[in-house]
Amino acid sequence: MDILMLSNGKIAGNEHVMGFASEAIIEQVKRTGAKKWVLIPYAVIRSSHDDRVAMVQQTFDALGLDCQVTGLHQAKDPVAALKAADGILVSGGNTWVLNKTLHDLGLVGPIRKAVLDRGVPYIGWSAGTNIACPTIRTTNDMPIITGAVLPSLNLVPFQINPHYLEAKVEGHNGETRDERIQEFLEVNQHEPVIGIPEGTWLHLHNDQLSYHSANGKDLKLFSYGNEPLYYSEQQNIQFLMAHSC
Amino acid sequence: MDILMLSNGKIAGNEHVMGFASEAIIEQVKRTGAKKWVLIPYAVIRSSHDDRVAMVQQTFDALGLDCQVTGLHQAKDPVAALKAADGILVSGGNTWVLNKTLHDLGLVGPIRKAVLDRGVPYIGWSAGTNIACPTIRTTNDMPIITGAVLPSLNLVPFQINPHYLEAKVEGHNGETRDERIQEFLEVNQHEPVIGIPEGTWLHLHNDQLSYHSANGKDLKLFSYGNEPLYYSEQQNIQFLMAHSC
Structure with missing residues (x-):
């Protein structure tokens, strides 16, 4: 698998969404050869899904990558679109709406199969990072829908x-x-x-977990009964994959 | 009914929980004659339920009110304890844990009956205000439990x-x-x-809704398609009870 989990989309002074992780995205595209990307835009509430697709296409174009982005909301058969995709992007927005929509449309299994079985690269930010977890219990978002679903993609x-x-x-x-x-x-x-923190991301590549920071900010690990610990991008965090602290 | 819905528990420079609403609490106690209060402490996660009971007793004592506070968690039969109570207090903390516990213990109906049918005074703050709403969809809290329940007391x-x-x-x-x-x-x-805002509260008394502010901060009303509107405590907000904007 080749999973990029970004804290956020945009940071101040950086004009393109995901711009702070440009190098990681370029490397991932070159490594996987992914050209046809499908964007999952269901978290986007306050602007249009089409606009979000265009925004991500602009980032790829600005990075000089020969990639085409389409929106999963435009696909007549979303499962078929996921099967045909070379890469999967998941936009931020409201985690609750995103996660419930994935369940309602039966997309959790197809995404897991693509990412974990076929090795299709995954890039998520904000809500798109929340759903890579076992559940969305650590989202910051307001639960704006009545039908709350907490279990999620469980990629990490x-x-x-x-x-x-x-x-x-x-x-x-x-x-x-x-x-x-x-x-x-x-x-x-x-x-x-x-x-x-914003401007940072996690990368899970072939079962190897690493942390990356565009601004020098450290990861902060919270575990029960212990003082929180900070980790810089130079430190090994592979122990987190064993799910024990 | 006589329902006080406080934004928060403590504010800076105010030593007692609910201290900023002291006058409203004194008036409510005198108006209703409530002496035996039961505190619902299930939202409290990072300190003990017993401590929270003691904290609220301190507030009543400091206000010179002859009231006794017991914790609903201490009752062998919580439904019987609610039936016997002259007044109900609901502490802040984590709204998700509070709301799910009320449902798990079958307390939603008994609380509604006490407050709406018998006119038992209700004081909630933070999470205790969230659960007075139809649902907890506008909580700020992290959904830290896997079994999320959104419908709530629906007092307003x-x-x-x-x-x-x-x-x-x-x-x-x-x-x-x-x-x-x-x-x-x-x-x-x-x-x-x-x-x-913090330091403010809503009061629903005999179907009459009013807004009160200890610090001059206004209520902010958000409705779809409109710019948000501010209301001071001098303004009439009774139209909100009709549930249309």
């Missing part, structure tokens, strides 16, 4: 918190991100959570 | 977003609170969302 055996942020808004008494993750750990004491 | 016919905050963290590209609420509206176009 741990929970990721994308857009991870240590900041506290002065004077605000709502829970910090760390406090929310500590609540997760209290209830799920055997499941680590990996916070990845 | 609209969705509330507690700890409402307009701030944006500089350089952070995750969705703002307003963007999250806009996503809710895109999917739920006939349901308004009411953002109540």
